[in-house]
Amino acid sequence: MPRLDHDHTGARIAHYRKLAGLTQRELALRVSYSYSLLHQVESGHKAASLDLVSAVARVLRIDVTALTGQPYVTELQQDRPDGLIRPIREALDLYDLGADPDLTTRTTGQLVDDADDLCQLVRATRLNQAARALPQLIAEVTTAAHRTPSATLWKALASTYRTAHDITVKLGFYDLSTIALDRMDWAAHRASDPLLAAVRQYMRALVYFREGEHTIGLRLIGAGRAVLNQAEESIESLAVGGQLHLGATIIAARAHDEDAVEAHLSEARGFAERTGEAGQIHWLSFGPTNVSAHEVSAKMELGHFGAAMAKAKEVSIPKSWALSRRAHFYIDRARSEMETGHTDAALGSLIEARRLAPQQTRYHSGARETIRGLVHLQRRSPDTLTHMAAWIGQ
Structure with a gap:
């Protein structure tokens, strides 16, 4: 079997709990989870759910990444994406410096095409390639927008x-991802595009969802819907509006508010009936399939793993979906399968996620916790599971 060291989420929870001077029973009471469950998680005999991790982080007043271990230092040193992050950080600091007098820029059309191409690279999880090209493109578009301001360039x-x-979210650099969202807001205002501003609020809400701050997350969703009211109705505005409801669905599920989950899912279905399968709208793939995929995630967040697995079997993910989104679906599906004892099916779903988006799957905290859970559930690990555990460093 793969080695089961002490470098896992449960061990980190125990470490920070002790630093806070709390016993297992005291922490369990504060996060509203059973002492038995917390004990199993800390000892590494049960996978830590994202809900539990965010609740512990909130109570202990630490960042979620302190518990998940992202970005996983050993793996990052092997893949060397850390060397790609610093140039991105520096490029994000150029926003208010005006045009670079030493930089020659290409045409607006070429810059727009390059920005779209980079988005597609990320959706295809070709993160290293996108990260290498991104800093120079940010610098070039920043200079072009300052020299000849236009809504097209600001967009x-x-x-x-x-x-x-x-890129920074998928590699676990959450501090930098927050800065990127602030810069996105800065550019959206100059583009005078309410759809961009609404999408940015949706993305901010997901940041707070990760941190377990449900109330703030839902307020941000509300702010995004308010901004969206400034736009004329179109397929694009309907898709963004529906996606905002899907974001609220997952946040409400994490807060265990089943009535709110059903209300937001119902609203999202209504939007999806009007848009159909609307892909590539402000980086979103909204439509009936995405509503179904979010229903799977919501049921899983609520702890209804059997219902989540049953719903997942009904969902047919189109090949036109971004690889990153397809992989995320299979990671969710694997968790529901593991929790219901379908370990072979769970391993198969993880293998599919790895095939679709290897780098994303390797760093995804949900995938890592599910693999660890499978190792504990199976007294003798099949070779495939052993290889998967070794691949993520367990």
């Missing part, structure tokens, strides 16, 4: 900032 700059957010 292109907002797109590059969105790409910076996606």
